Amino acid sequence: MDVPDTMRAWRSDGDGHAALRLEEVPVPVPGPGEVLVRVTVCGVCRTDLHVTDGDLPVHRSPVVPGHEVVGVAVALGPGARGIAVGDRCGIAWLRETCGACRWCRHGDENLCRDSRYTGWDADGGYAEYAVVPAAYAYLLPDGPDDTALAPLLCAGIIGYRSLRRAHLPPGGRLGIYGFGASAHLTAQVAIAQGAEVHVLTRDADARALALELGAASAGGTVDPPPVPLDAAIVFAPAGEIVPHALAALDQQGTLALAGIHLSDIPSLDYQRHLFRERTLTSVTSNTRADGEEFLRVAARLGVRPTVTTYPFEHARDALADLAGDRVHGAAVLTVPVSESESG
Numbered sequence: 001m002d003v004p005d006t007m008r009a010w011r012s013d014g015d016g017h018a019a020l021r022l023e024e025v026p027v028p029v030p031g032p033g034e035v036l037v038r039v040t041v042c043g044v045c046r047t048d049l050h051v052t053d054g055d056l057p058v059h060r061s062p063v064v065p066g067h068e069v070v071g072v073a074v075a076l077g078p079g080a081r082g083i084a085v086g087d088r089c090g091i092a093w094l095r096e097t098c099g100a101c102r103w104c105r106h107g108d109e110n111l112c113r114d115s116r117y118t119g120w121d122a123d124g125g126y127a128e129y130a131v132v133p134a135a136y137a138y139l140l141p142d143g144p145d146d147t148a149l150a151p152l153l154c155a156g157i158i159g160y161r162s163l164r165r166a167h168l169p170p171g172g173r174l175g176i177y178g179f180g181a182s183a184h185l186t187a188q189v190a191i192a193q194g195a196e197v198h199v200l201t202r203d204a205d206a207r208a209l210a211l212e213l214g215a216a217s218a219g220g221t222v223d224p225p226p227v228p229l230d231a232a233i234v235f236a237p238a239g240e241i242v243p244h245a246l247a248a249l250d251q252q253g254t255l256a257l258a259g260i261h262l263s264d265i266p267s268l269d270y271q272r273h274l275f276r277e278r279t280l281t282s283v284t285s286n287t288r289a290d291g292e293e294f295l296r297v298a299a300r301l302g303v304r305p306t307v308t309t310y311p312f313e314h315a316r317d318a319l320a321d322l323a324g325d326r327v328h329g330a331a332v333l334t335v336p337v338s339e340s341e342s343g
Contacts, residue, residue, distance in 0.1 A: 003027055003036065003074055009127035010315045011062035014054040017319035020065075020126075028123065028131045030077035035134045037089060042125035043068025043150035044310070044318045044331035046180065046237065047093070050261045051120050052319065059121045066333075067093040067118035068153040069125030070146040073137075080134040090138040091130055092153040093117050094285055110161075110285040117285075126315055128335055138291060141299055151181050151305040151330035152298055153291070159186030159235075160294040162258040162283045166231035168195055175199075175229040177221060177245050178236030179206040180322075181330035182258060185303055186233065187213055192301040198225040200244075201236070205328050209306060224248055233258050239265035242280075243273055251276035258283050305330045312336060 007027045012020050030036040048065040050056045069091035073083050083089055097104050097112035104112050118124045118132065140149055159182040168174050171194050176183050179201040187197050191214045199210035199218040207218035217226050221241060228250035234241050235258045242265045245255050255278070268274060297303075306329025310318040318331045 003129070007128035008312070009064045009123070011064055012052040013061045014052065014058040016054070017049055017052040017323060018316060020052055020316050020319065022313070022315075027129045030075055030080065030131050032078045033080050033133055033135065034077040034131045035073050035080050035083050035089070035137055036075040037069065037071040037091060037130050037132065037137070038074045039069055039071040039125050039128055039130055039335045041070050041146040041150045041335060042066040042333045043154065043181070044315070044322055044327075044333060045154050046322060047154070047260055048119060049319055049323055055261045056120065060123075063120065064123035064125070064127050064130070065119040066125030066127070067091065068150045068155070068332075069118070069130055070140065070150045070153070071130070074129075076134070083134050083137055083139065088140045090140050090149065090153045091118055091125060091132045092136070092138060092157060092291055093119075094288065095122055095136055096133055107287065107289065110287050110290075115285065126333065136288065138295065141295065143299070144304075147307050147309055147332045147334070148305060150332050151185065151307065152295060152303070155181035155305070155330055156185045156298060156303070157286045157291045157294050158182055158258060158283065160189060160297065161286045161290045162186065162233045162235075162256045163190060165254075165281055165283050166233050166256040167254045167279075168231040170194060172196070172230035173198065173227055175225050175232035175245060175248055177201070177232065177234040177241050178238075179203065179210050180235060180327070181305070183233070183235040184209060184213065184329055185298075185305055187215060188303045189297065189301060191215070192303070196227075198227070198229065200225065203325055203328075209328055229253055232256070235259065237261050237263060239263040242266075243268055246273035246278060246280065249278050251278070254279040254281060256281050256283055260285075307332050309334050
């Protein structure tokens with residue numbers, strides 16, 4: 001396929017999402033084992049906010065954010081395997097691991113201390129082209145359009161891992177705190193698998209969406225749910241929610257913290273928050289196996305994101321709306337074909 005020499009890309013130095021800038025840069029060349037992807041859409045994830053706002057330490061400056069990338073493979077580097085030119089493929093958050101440490105050897109590559117991430121350690125999908133190691137790209141199924149697939153590649157995958165880490169028993173009661181991109185996909189999976197889901201979020205429109213998707217109840221973030229919970233997941237990056245979520249758990253309940261970034265957690269009271277064999281756990285990235293399994297589960301259960309699309313040129317607006325809790329469901333940038341490609 002014909003590939004131009006330059007492309008448009010949004011770049012950040014970690015000094016605030018309002019400072020994101022659109023620049024003309026060289027199209028990346030796929031190195032050994034890599035694939036070059038023509039980006040068609042890229043999801044806008046809250047982690048992109050943490051990267052551009054400096055909540056996460058700067059790993060690369062400038063960096064192109066974005067790690068929910070859907071596109072078409074247009075070139076392969078030497079030795080790239082598993083993807084052919086013309087394949088529809090996805091690029092997700094986890095980009096590279098060492099493959100040799102004890103975590104990688106035991107199937108826990110998400111804990112590899114040498115792991116690297118798309119849109120943080122290496123340029124991501126707020127661009128017309130992106131490269132990724134072929135071993136970490138996902139072949140995507142036919143059927144759903146690109147905008148429906150993009151949020152699955154991080155929001156969906158991390159939500160699925162969070163649901164598993166929460167150890168929800170079959171038919172159990174699940175509390176979901178915060179109801180953005182990841183939460184509204186996780187709720188669909190849990191409900192389809194027979195769980196009773198209770199959503200707790202400050203946004204009235206998000207509560208309405210939760211009920212529309214089949215939640216048993218939807219209340220405010222610090223409201224007690226109507227029943228004791230067998231498990232809960234905190235998606236909102238707000239540590240002050242944690243004591244409320246722990247207090248809502250029944251005995252032997254588990255609370256999973258889904259975010260890569262969380263504000264400080266207030267002091268906990270042992271008797272009220274942790275006694276009776278309650279468990280508090282975190283979620284760190286995901287494995288490729290998580291992603292492959294979730295994409296199969298999502299297709300089987302008919303999981304569909306609620307999506308607001310933004311033109312590529314409005315990436316700053318998408319991040320501002322996400323920061324202001326004005327996105328209900330998931331936000332996705334649509335990347336047009338440039339004149340040089342179409343002509």
